[in-house]
Amino acid sequence: VCFSTGDCINMGGSTNGNCASGFGVCCVFSTNTCGSTVTQNVSFIRNPGFPSALNSPQTCSFTIQRLTTNICQLRLDFVKLSTAEASDGTCGISSGGAVGTGDEITVTSASGFNPPGIGGLCGDNMDGQHMYVEFGSGNSITWSIVVGSDTSVNRLWNIKTSQIPCNSNFKAPNGCVQYFTGPSGTISSYNRAGQRLPVGSTYQNCIRREDGKCAIEYRSNFFTLGAIATSQVAACTAAGITIPGAVGTTTNTFCQTKFNAINAQTVNGVIRSEEIPFRLGVAVQDAGNANLEGFELTYNQIPC
Structure with a gap:
């Protein structure tokens, strides 16, 4: 600024x-003081001692104060974010399996939804990811991390906080936790690098429709939402992604290890949707499933 x-x-x-x-x-x-309140736009919240890592058990919270009534959302950009992994995908539980011994990040607001879902967030190397949070009827949003008991793990966070006006072109549509702009890009699951989806994640990735574009196509760079060596369409009870209006199928939910609109395929395909707005949903229900590693998809918007 x-x-x-x-x-x-x-x-x-x-x-x-x-x-x-x-x-x-x-x-x-910027602030690296736990319990502090952020009152300036485009501020950074950092772990105590940053850029050195933190490995002592504690709870650290930051409150981001809404600047004006014309602010609708907070965007969190993870410049640096690494926590302990959850062995079964359940944040807050360490590899030993005891509740409260693992790391867990929670983001709370008055909107009624705390992204990315009921299970919180954790994982290694989430650098470059982002998150939108609605202020709702409240005047603040709280970002909090519980650092678990494993002192061998280095935790680092450096998170850019940006307040988004209600009339901004960069305001995400309601209900969108990640928001992508541009005719092409990459969408990754949280903790993609750690290859373990946080259990309880239930959120929408949204892509802004660019001028002159009427459809969108997705291709897989990495896709492991199960153990079966084929594509699976529908009945994704452990985890899956949804693409509303997916062409070539009567359903819109996809999982297992091949990304394809046709069921039981052994190769990845291209999934196209002509439904506006462009959205890609994520739902993770199954704890203890080592095969829920995540996804990385590229998208391209198609001219009318």
Whole structure:
């Protein structure tokens, strides 16, 4: 954010280079103090001691205060985010299986939905991922992490918080936890690098329809939502993704290890949808399933 040097310092920021042709400074707002309240837009919340890692058991929370009534959403960009893995995908449970001994991130607001779902979030190397949270009727959102008892694991977080006005082009549609723009891109499950889906995740990935585009096609870079060595269409009880309006099938739910609109295929395919708006849902129900490793899909919007 561009401010004068004096304004930046008075507001508690730190300078990082020049802006406005040298008339201002790039002002960075950050905190690594657990229990603190963020009152500036485009602020970073970091683990105590950052950039050094944290490995001592504790609970650390940050409250992001809504700046104005015209703010509808908070976008969290995971510049750096690594926690302990959940051995069976259930965040908050360590490899030993005891409740409360593992790591768990929760994001709470007055909207009635706390993404990514009832199971919280955990995993190794979620750098580059993002999350949208609705303020709802409340004036704050709380980001909290419970650091579990495994002191051999290094935890790091550096998360950019951006408040999104209600009339912004970058406001996500209601109910969208991830929001992608542009004619093409990549959509990955949370904890894709750790290859273990957080149990209880139930959310929507949304893609903004670009001008002149009437359909979308998805291709798989990685797809493991089960152990069967073929595609499966419907009856995805452990975990699956949904693509509303998927062409070539009477259902819209997909799982197992091949990404294909046709059931029982041994190769990946291309799944196309012409249903507007473009959405891709995720649902993970099954704990203890080592085959729920996640997905990485590329999308391309198709001209009308």
